Amino acid sequence: MAYSEKVLDHYENPRNVGSMDKSDPHVGTGMVGAPACGDVMKLQIKVGDDGIIQDAKFKTYGCGSAIASSSLVTEWIKGKTLDQVMEIKNSDIAEELALPPVKIHCSVLAEDAIRAAVADLKAKQSSAKVAA
């Protein structure tokens, strides 16, 4: 499999690998997986009181394209609002990384991870409101 230079760059120097505290009320955690290839991806976002994403971390077990897709996404979402990151499409990721058709599902997984992380955070925030 010939990877693009951008994929190789993210694969060899992945950005923002790591974990944040799942129980932190400012942290949203998105877990997604693809049965077809057995890839698993965890994306975490930390949002300030101003609603801006301050930090993002990921951990992905999968092929180079899955790692690159999630690494790229952590760079893209920092400094954005939740609404802004919900607009990121898998096709944007695939285009940026020049993913071949057989690897499009990796970018879909990364998009799903963003949605899952945002959904997790929103669920946390609304239950916090109920509690308050």
Add this chain to the structure above:
Amino acid sequence: MNTLSDTNYFELFGLAPRFTIDMHSLEQSFRQLQSELHPDRHAGNSEAEQRVALQKSTQVNDAYRTLRNPVTRARCLIDLAGVLGLEAKTLTPGFLMAQMEWRESIEDARHAGDVVALDALSKRLKHKVSIQEKDLASALDDEANFQLAEQRLNELFFYQKLRSEIDDALDQLDK
């Protein structure tokens, strides 16, 4: 060329369309059919008849391969049920978190060159897979709950991936 539908995969070997099948009778029917279809037996027949026998023999091989493997057998049964709109969105965060932990443990053991730990993981995985296959069997055969079966099958794919990850790590450390 007309291909056999999934139903006929089971019918072909005289089996009921169930996840739990008798491997021994599958094997026996397979051998019986292949010996009937063997080219030597059709040497005196017309060219057309020989071609049909050869085609059928290929189909019998496909069917046998499909039914022998629990994953493709389950896929076949779910497809047979014709339930549409079943998608892979059914993975729970808990399941995915556990997958993450499995992958971390395998990676740690691989880096540490810890064959003992990998063997232990391999054993644990075997146990997991056997429970998973039992759950899949009960979803398909007892409950006819294809939504649940789809979920169990999707999970089984992840266990297959873990199996290959562990085997790769063990192979690597063997060298």
